[in-house]
Amino acid sequence: AQTVTQSQPEMSVQEAETVTLSCTYDTSESDYYLFWYKQPPSRQMILVIRQEAYKQQNATENRFSVNFQKAAKSFSLKISDSQLGDAAMYFCAYRYNSGNTPLVFGKGTRLSVIA
Amino acid sequence: KAGVTQTPRYLIKTRGQQVTLSCSPISGHRSVSWYQQTPGQGLQFLFEYFSETQRNKGNFPGRFSGRQFSNSRSEMNVSTLELGDSALYLCASSFASGRNSGNTIYFGEGSWLTVV
DSSP: OOEEEOOOSEEEEETTSOEEEOOEEEOSOSSEEEEEEEEOTTOOOEEEEEEETTOOSOOEETTEEEEEETTTTEEEEEEOSOOGGGOEEEEEEEEESSSSOOOEEOOOEEEEEEO | OOOOEEEOSEEEEOTTOOEEEEEEOOTTOOEEEEEEEETTTEEEEEEEEETTEEEEEOSOOTTEEEEEOTTSOEEEEEOSOOGGGOEEEEEEEEOOSSTTSOOOOEEOOOEEEEEO
């Protein structure tokens, strides 16, 4: 079974600084997707970034970028120029490339942004 | 384009009662899935529907059931509620119908269920 591990339950960062959240996963599949979701206090899950496993190039979305190391099964999220609105729970998630397989989530990392 | 809409947002039920939660997916999305989020267990997959058919089911007891209508709207039902069913129930939708058909899943704001 696939598993996703986020080893940092809590992280903090100063406003305008850069922070990296770690995620490792375990799978025997080669065709899959990885995601980072953000869950602010409102509790809605918001997609931050997505990475296709077959793409070697790391995904980037504005201030958010990933470091995808397929052989190491590592998928970290870097947030640059951190803003107060980035404070939230961040979940790393895995999904096998099929139409009906569910997301497998990590336990999450709570990110605090210090003004 | 409207996002995933869930109703009700908050509800309180008594042990032994049953509850129905509703979800309207993003327009054009035919896959709807449900997740339960609790502090202890984290996010767990309940089930997924596509074109009114359940395609996948998580490891939950039979008290948890769902269905999908022809307009892709979905409901989930929990019967004989237990205290441990208190959770945030998240509905999600995607366009996906098969491999490489769009694997991104979008979530609603959730339904907070408290069982007393």
